[in-house]
Structures are given as C-alpha cells and as structure tokens.
Amino acid sequence: MSDENLTNLLARREHARPNRITWVxxxxxxxxxxxxxxxxxTQTFGSSGASGFPGPLPAMPAGLSAPGGGSTPAGxxxxxxxxxxxxxxxxxTAAGATVKVIVPETASVTSQADTALTDLTSGATVIxxxxxxxxxxxxxxxxxxxxxPGSPAQGAN
Numbered sequence: 001m002s003d004e005n006l007t008n009l010l011a012r013r014e015h016a017r018p019n020r021i022t023w024v025x026x027x028x029x030x031x032x033x034x035x036x037x038x039x040x041x042t043q044t045f046g047s048s049g050a051s052g053f054p055g056p057l058p059a060m061p062a063g064l065s066a067p068g069g070g071s072t073p074a075g076x077x078x079x080x081x082x083x084x085x086x087x088x089x090x091x092x093t094a095a096g097a098t099v100k101v102i103v104p105e106t107a108s109v110t111s112q113a114d115t116a117l118t119d120l121t122s123g124a125t126v127i128x129x130x131x132x133x134x135x136x137x138x139x140x141x142x143x144x145x146x147x148x149p150g151s152p153a154q155g156a157n
Contacts, residue, residue, distance in 0.1 A: 077128040111145035
C-alpha cells in the first residue's frame, strides 16, 4: 500500500462515526455506573422504612392528610381515637379535625388480631377503610389499630 493511499484511508477514517455496537456498549456502561452509584448511595445513606426510598415517602396525588403532613390513599382515614360511642367511632386527624366513623356490624375491627370496637382506647391510632359521605361521616368497612409504616403516629399507640 502506498503512502498516498494510507493517507487517504486515514483521512476518511477520522470522519467516521461510531457504529451501533459502540453506542450500545456506551449505554450499558452508563447504566451500570448509575446502578452501582445507586447501590453505593443506599449502602452509605441507608433506607428509611419499608418503601426502599431514602428519606420521606413521595406524596400521593389523592387522599386525606396523614400524621406528619403525608397522604393516605383515597378511601382511607387516619387518625387517633377520640371516643367510641356504640357503633360510632370519633377520630381526630393530624389536622385536628374530628371525623365521625359509623362502624357497621359487618366491618372488621382488628388490633394485631380481631378485637371488639369497644376495646379501642382513646388516643390509639387507627386506619379506617370506607367511603366518606358528603357531610364527612365515614362508613367503615374495616378499622385497624396502628399507624402507617414509617408514620410518626405509628408509635403513638
């Protein structure tokens, strides 16, 4: 091969673009570095709670206020027991509002195991599942003693 042909070949090669394999390998390298960085960050800073996310949980788009300013899913009410009056349960939310909850006989009431509604004590944190009426009264399908995982009120029982 002559020097002129070699010079022409090298000049054309300088303007060549990387092929697809090069781009795929670069992409895999970037993803691997990101994954390893995330693993190191989790190991260094740890994780708070069962969510796997470091720090506070991301806010949900809909729901009612939970202790600490977070959110609970729609159809759930979180608060502390203020009063149990027959089949009615009165809760105080984190915002300080009182919510009346009607607990029908068919609703389950649990605290580590099934329990009676009258066994819930004032100040206990409960999660109520059920639909709210227009006046704010909730008809419960279930009442569970205990807060949401990671919430400040969880240890308040």
